[in-house]
Amino acid sequence: MAEVPQQLFADSLFTKIARPPVDDDIFAMSPAMREFARERFSGSGSTLLAEAIKREIRLEYDTGVTRAAADTFDAHAGNCLSLVILTAAFARHFDIPFDYQGVYGHDSWSRAQGMAFLNGHVNIKLKSTSDGVTIDFMEASRATLTSTRVISEATVRAMYLNNRAAEALVDGDLDAYWWARAAIEADPAYVVPVNTLAVAYLRGGLLFEAEFALRHVLEREPDNVIALTNMVRAYTLMGRRGDAAAMGARLAAIEPYPPFYFLDQGLAALDRGDTQKARELLERELRRMPFHDEVHWALAIADMREGEKGSARRHLSLAMKYSITRERRDIYSAKLSHLRGVVN
Secondary structure, three states: OOOOOHHHHOOHHOOOOHHHHHOOOOOOOOOHHHHHHHHHHOEOOOOOHHHHHHHHHOEOOOOOOOOHHHHHHHHHHEEEEHHHHHHHHHHHHOOOEEEEEEEEEEEEEEEEEEEEEEEEEEEEEEOOOOOOEEEEEOOOOHHHHOOEEEEHHHHHHHHHHHHHHHHHHHHOOOOOHHHHHHHHHHOOOOOOHHOOOOHHHHOOOHHHHHHHHHHHHHHHOOHHHHHHHHHHHHHHEEEEEEHHHHHHHHHHHHHOOOOOOHHHHHHHHHHHHOOOHHHHHHHHHHHOOOOOOOHHHHHHHHHOOOOOOOHHHHHHHHHHHOOHHHHHHHHHHHHHHHHHHHHO
């Protein structure tokens, strides 16, 4: 196992900030979960457990908060990692063997509070049958476009802690430093939380610490778009224009158009009243991010302005389907209900 790179950390600069209540046992079964297992689940096979989770617990997809098993069970909502943690807790309770799986070909971008996030995807495969049963929020038609590899529980724990760090950053909470630090310690070979740590440093004005952390990422993944983007930002804040330009050129060679570029350009065209240009830009973004709710929402607006209510309704339905939080799903649902009333 890789060693924890202690030189990445700057604990003394965050001593006035309380450490977050990191729960080491994110898989702990609550009394409510144990009661459910005892009263509502008869059997110990992976298929039966999969059906119980899908039909009885009925989790709603919500990326707003990454939850431990007990919290996910109580809220009946969570993201893909929350679902994996909950399923693992029940599988372990019933001695059902399983694998954690990283899913590739399904990374997606999201943004909040001026920050862009590249979201990976995970699922879990229960192995008590010959073929196994995969538990995943992702629909089967999209799963065919992906590949998987087994990941360790240490990586799953690191993912959980890193998500909590990212959520703290969105809330403007510099406790994100401690969450990211804990994620790095959970799995030092997993570089994602090192980038999150760098963002916490940038938010705290610790530019040299941020640069050091980002160099650590880029030494291991030279084409890491997120780290390159943050390094451009760090150099710009330092006033190192030449280094920022060089890093920006390196980034542009890998990804000429940043995430949301065509979406933002399309929204700007909508603001100017140029619906035709907006549609052209938004369709281009849709080819890059076919499952992103904001793109479908913007196309619905363009459709409505051109009187294409049927197409607008379709894009609104897809926006609601692909939305990542309850709040946005409720907004799209209300807009869709109104549009159906108008059309009918």
